Amino acid sequence: xYSIINSIPTELIHIVIGLVAIMAFVGIHVLVLVYAERxxxxxxxxxxxxxxxxxHGILQPLADAGKLIGKQLLRPDHADPILYWMAPVxxxxxxxxxxVPMPFGPVVTxxxxxxxxxxxxxxxxxxxxSTLLAGWASNNKFGLLGAARAVSQSVAYEIPLxxxxxxxxxxxxxxxxxxxxxxxxxxxxxxxxxxxxxxFLIFLACAFAETNRxxxxxxxxxxxxxxxxxxxYSGMGFGMFFMAEYANMVVVxxxxxxxxxxxxxxxxxxxxxxxxxxxxxxxxxxxxxxxxYPRVRFDQLLNINWKWLLPLATLNLLGTxxxxxxx
Amino acid sequence: xxxxxxxLRPITDLWSLVVGLQITGRNFRRTxxxxxxxxxxxxxxxxxxxxxxxxxxxxxxxxxxxxxxACMICVSACPSSCIxxxxxxxxxxxxxxxxxxxxxxxxxxxxxxxxxxxEPILWINDFSLCSLCALCIESCPTKCxxxxxxxxTVRTSRADFNHDLLAPFPNALRPETPAAAAAKEI
Numbered sequence: 001x002y003s004i005i006n007s008i009p010t011e012l013i014h015i016v017i018g019l020v021a022i023m024a025f026v027g028i029h030v031l032v033l034v035y036a037e038r039x040x041x042x043x044x045x046x047x048x049x050x051x052x053x054x055x056h057g058i059l060q061p062l063a064d065a066g067k068l069i070g071k072q073l074l075r076p077d078h079a080d081p082i083l084y085w086m087a088p089v090x091x092x093x094x095x096x097x098x099x100v101p102m103p104f105g106p107v108v109t110x111x112x113x114x115x116x117x118x119x120x121x122x123x124x125x126x127x128x129x130s131t132l133l134a135g136w137a138s139n140n141k142f143g144l145l146g147a148a149r150a151v152s153q154s155v156a157y158e159i160p161l162x163x164x165x166x167x168x169x170x171x172x173x174x175x176x177x178x179x180x181x182x183x184x185x186x187x188x189x190x191x192x193x194x195x196x197x198x199x200f201l202i203f204l205a206c207a208f209a210e211t212n213r214x215x216x217x218x219x220x221x222x223x224x225x226x227x228x229x230x231x232x233y234s235g236m237g238f239g240m241f242f243m244a245e246y247a248n249m250v251v252v253x254x255x256x257x258x259x260x261x262x263x264x265x266x267x268x269x270x271x272x273x274x275x276x277x278x279x280x281x282x283x284x285x286x287x288x289x290x291x292x293y294p295r296v297r298f299d300q301l302l303n304i305n306w307k308w309l310l311p312l313a314t315l316n317l318l319g320t321x322x323x324x325x326x327x
Numbered sequence: 328x329x330x331x332x333x334x335l336r337p338i339t340d341l342w343s344l345v346v347g348l349q350i351t352g353r354n355f356r357r358t359x360x361x362x363x364x365x366x367x368x369x370x371x372x373x374x375x376x377x378x379x380x381x382x383x384x385x386x387x388x389x390x391x392x393x394x395x396x397a398c399m400i401c402v403s404a405c406p407s408s409c410i411x412x413x414x415x416x417x418x419x420x421x422x423x424x425x426x427x428x429x430x431x432x433x434x435x436x437x438x439x440x441x442x443x444x445x446e447p448i449l450w451i452n453d454f455s456l457c458s459l460c461a462l463c464i465e466s467c468p469t470k471c472x473x474x475x476x477x478x479x480t481v482r483t484s485r486a487d488f489n490h491d492l493l494a495p496f497p498n499a500l501r502p503e504t505p506a507a508a509a510a511k512e513i
Contacts, residue, residue: 044351047361292351293344308337 015100018110022099030246031061033283040287068242071235076139079232083137088233088240090130094123095247102254103178105264105272117165117175120255121158124210127248128154131212131219134241135229146228149298150219153209156305157216161206163313164199167320168192168259177255181263186270191262198316200260202309207252209301211245213286215293216301253282369478378474380454381463383492386471391498394471397447401463401472409456410463415500417443447493448500454480455488 035050035058042049050057075084101116103109113119128151135147169175171192172183184191193200209216220228230241257263257278266274296304362369383393397414418441420428431438464472482488493499 040355043355043359046354046357046359048359048363051363288348288351288355292347 015111018100019096022096022110025099026096026243026247026250029250030243031065033246033249034061034064034242036283037287037290040284041291044288044291065239068236068239073237074232074234076232079139080137083133084232085237087130087134087137088237088244090133091127091244092240092247094126094130095244095251097123098247098251099254101177102251103181103258103263104254104275106270109178112178113176115175116177117169117180117255120177120251121162121165124248124251125154125158127244130244131229134233135219138229138232140232142225142227142231143229146219146225146231149225150212150229153212153216153218153301156302157206157209157309160202160305160309160313161210163310163317164196164203164206165259167196167199167317170317170320170324171196177258177263181258181265184262184265186262186265187267188262191260193260196260196316196320198312199320200256202313202316203256203260205304205309207256208286208289209305211248211252211286213245213249214290215296217290217295218298218301249283249286250279253279253286256282374476374478377476377478378459378461379477380457380459380475380480380490381452381472381492382475382477383450383496384471384473385496389498391496392446393450393493393496393499394469395447395450396445396469396471398445398468400466400468404462404466406460406462407456407458409453411449411451411453412447413449413502415444415446415448417441444500446500448502450492452490452492453488454490455485 038060039049039057048057050060053059053063075081098120100110101113101119103116131150131154132147135143135145135150168180172180174180174183180192188194208214212219218228219225220230225231230238233241254275257275261278261282262274263278264270264272264275266277383395386392386394395412397412399412399414402408402410402412420441428438428440459474461474464474493501
């Protein structure tokens with residue numbers, strides 16, 4: 001017995017424990033974010049939000065989850081069965097992987113990856129594929145329209161996102177998130193947001209678009225496409241897309257925190273708490289923005305990207321390279 | 328110049344995003360307007376502007392009676408046919424009374440036969456059909472119908488929506504039940 005345990009490589013045990021921790025982390029954060037989102041929406045519109053289930057509606061996300069799990073899973077008649085059920089699974093699992101190189105704290109990282117940033121950017125691309133599959137396989141015109149929108153939007157916004165990330169990567173000569181965090185100081189004026197404000201703003205705009213959040217939530221525009229790519233999904237099929245969206249928000253906020261806001265560093269004692277405080281501030285901003293701005297039109301969406309964000313990000317990158325070469 | 332403006336304008340317009348966030352942020356901090364209904368109710372003064380199910384106006388000259396003359400105009404005006412009114416019947420003239428009237432007429436006297444009272448004995452508004460369109464209120468020649476301020480109209484049974492509008496008037500005529508008529512004769 002002892003020899004069997006010994007024969008398992010410690011790296012594997014490490015990763016398995018890490019993945020389980022990530023799943024728990026994602027599950028808890030989805031519940032918290034759903035509650036925060038609905039409460040935030042309510043308070044911005046001067047109503048209480050969920051209130052009846054538990055004190056101040058605190059158990060509402062659990063009730064929602066129970067409802068979603070209990071619902072029947074339906075597949076439209078002429079939908080492709082394999083692709084149709086693959087899409088929600090494909091939406092959730094890459095997101096779990098995105099947490100692997102996330103630098104939560106000085107030692108709290110599941111796995112230090114030298115190309116962590118690249119890993120995150122590469123696997124976040126799979127979420128576009130899941131959206132496309134969901135829209136294509138469900139044999140529904142709204143789904144297909146949503147999928148087409150999602151692809152053109154995500155492909156477009158990935159470019160300025162990459163360019164801004166490259167600015168930071170060039171600055172420190174590393175794609176390792178932990179190294180980038182280490183290089184920043186503890187005080188707010190030592191963070192990257194001070195020397196790269198434009199990159200931060202572009203990154204934020206692209207983050208909204210990449211996570212399909214309002215005002216860029218065109219793939220699932222309720223008022224135009226019923227629900228876009230997940231129109232035909234019921235129960236946990238929809239629930240998994242929902243989970244993926246919120247988990248993606250956490251990932252994007254985490255990357256943004258690590259790149260621009262000093263990660264786990266902060267005034268006083270450095271640690272996981274600073275990372276979580278910053279991530280939650282960004283998530284709060286996400287929710288605040290969603291309930292403030294109206295949805296942009298599709299041509300506006302692409303105009304913002306191709307005419308503004310892309311040139312600005314390119315100029316920013318060139319400027320960064322110029323300064324890195326000179327100084 | 329216009330080319331520069333074309334570039335600068337969207338950048339200055341970005342300020343509107345901050346203004347939008349300020350507005351929602353301010354509303355986030357303001358007190359809520361939602362009332363948690365079964366546990367809280369709203370102020371009665373807010374109620375005063377609410378137009379609930381219709382009610383009858385009291386007759387100023389005959390307290391305890393409605394002003395309604397049972398002219399039935401509201402019944403024909405109602406597009407949802409939710410009003411039911413029964414007019415008070417004419418009093419029954421006994422053969423002796425009839426004989427007395429005829430004798431008086433034969434003597435050349437002016438006779439005033441008892442006519443039906445111009446009052447309803449039944450006034451039902453089926454609130455499950457009523458759309459609160461106010462056509463009955465506008466058409467009423469005596470201005471005897473008005474909106475009540477009753478906010479709490481939810482009921483659990485369909486029969487509960489047959490509002491008896493004569494109920495608040497103690498002196499209103501009511502249809503005589505056989506039992507009541509028998510009691511009167513004794």
